[in-house]
Amino acid sequence: MNTTPHHLRNHLSKAEAFKQLIKETFSRRVISFYRYVILPDPLALRNELYAEWQGLGVLGRVYLSTEGINAQISVPEPNFGRFQELLFARRAFAGVPFKVGVEQKNDAFWKLTVKVRKQIVADGLAPHEYDVTNVGTHLSAREWNELASDSDTVMVDMRNNDESTIGHFEGALTPDAKTFKEELPLAKAMLAGKEEKKVLLYCTGGIRCEKASAYLKHHGFKNVYQLHGGIIDYKHQVEREGLESKFKGKNFVFDHRLSERITEDVLGQCFNCGTACDDYTNCNNVDCNRLFIQCAPCRETLENFCSAECREKVTVRA
Ligand SMILES: [Zn+2]
Ligand SMILES: [Zn+2]
Structure with missing residues (x-):
């Protein structure tokens, strides 16, 4: 049973919502932010934020939990x-830094969802396995590039395998994990024996590295660093300061765009023919729904299905 009040939920269909978006005469700013902060009553806060943001025409995906916010x-x-003023007026969110999306598209989101979850980043850890107040040192893009070329450094991509396949930092370890939960013990195992090295961690926007760095420090790694603001902010700093981008390829994002291009390098391969490609798509068969990389010729031949079998047993998406 959904106990959310009727006026505090989205009621538009995707098609209706896109129709409205196209008619908009103003531009939208695509941002993300997170903060680990104790929120005693996330459900009440959820309803307040939903009402406030709906009134301002905000769209997107927001998670709240007793451990913080991710938006x-x-x-x-x-x-x-007005949005910023109201947000910062709440003590828990005062001065929270915004990351601006690499690509600014008005249709990045078509509805507003604000969900309460057990955690903002599911980690599968026991509370005693990390201390969120003892995290890795934050590095700017410039500092990151300097340490990245240090021979005493080991770099780990804290995102999942789908994300690192189409883009990652040169020389980074990319644990073969489907979820962050799987990733933590895997990263620790890959780093065994390197406790004295400088460990550099990165993710999309920084939220996962707060936990990952705390976890590794708890497990005996002495010099743990994290990329401040993640790949998203790195890209902006690189452009602003004219630095070399050591991140190659595309940054995977969690909206319908699926990725943002950072450099022209193509790191992935077509799932069907193996040719160099970094365009993700979901299989057209809704029962399959596999997220996979498919080149344009294969897409045409297989009509956006992941395989001939899927095309035959078809339940096409609406
Ligand atoms: Zn192909
Ligand atoms: Zn399929």
């Missing part, structure tokens, strides 16, 4: 000042 949203440019 990916688009805000109408004319309402941005």
Whole structure:
């Protein structure tokens, strides 16, 4: 049973929502932010934020839990000042830094969902396995590039395998994990014996590395660093300061765009023919729904299905 009040939920279909988005005469700012902060009553806060943001035309995906907030949203440019003012007026979120999306597209999100979860980043750890107040040192893009070329350094991609396949930092270890839960023990195992080295961690926007760095420090790694603001902020700093991008390929993102290009390097391979490709798609068969990389010729031949079998046993998406 859904106990959320009727007016505090989305009621538009995707098609209706896109129709409205196209008619908008203002631009939207695509931002993300997170903060680990104790939120005693996330459900009450959820309803407050939903009402407030719905009134401002905010769209996107937001998670709340007693451990904090994680938000990916688009805000109408004319309402941005008001949005920020109201957000910062809450003590828990005062001054929270925003990361601006690499690509600014008005249709990045089509509805607003604010969900309460057990954790903002599911880690599968016991509370005593890390201390969120003892995290890795944050590095700017410039500092990151300097340490990355240090021979005493080992770099680990803390994202899952789908994400690292189409883009990662040169020389990074990319644990073959489906989830962050799997990734933590895997990363620790790959780093065994390197406790004295400088360990550099990165993820999309930084939220996972807060936990990952705390976890590794708890497990005896002495010099743990994390990329401040993740790949998203790294890209902006690289452009602003004219640095070399040591991240190659695409940054995987969690909205319908699926990825943002960082450099022209193509790191992935077509699932069907193996040719160099980094375009993700979901299998057209809704019962399969596999997320996979498919090149344009294979997409045409297989009509956006992952295999001939899927095309035959078809339940096509609406
Ligand atoms: Zn192909
Ligand atoms: Zn399929």
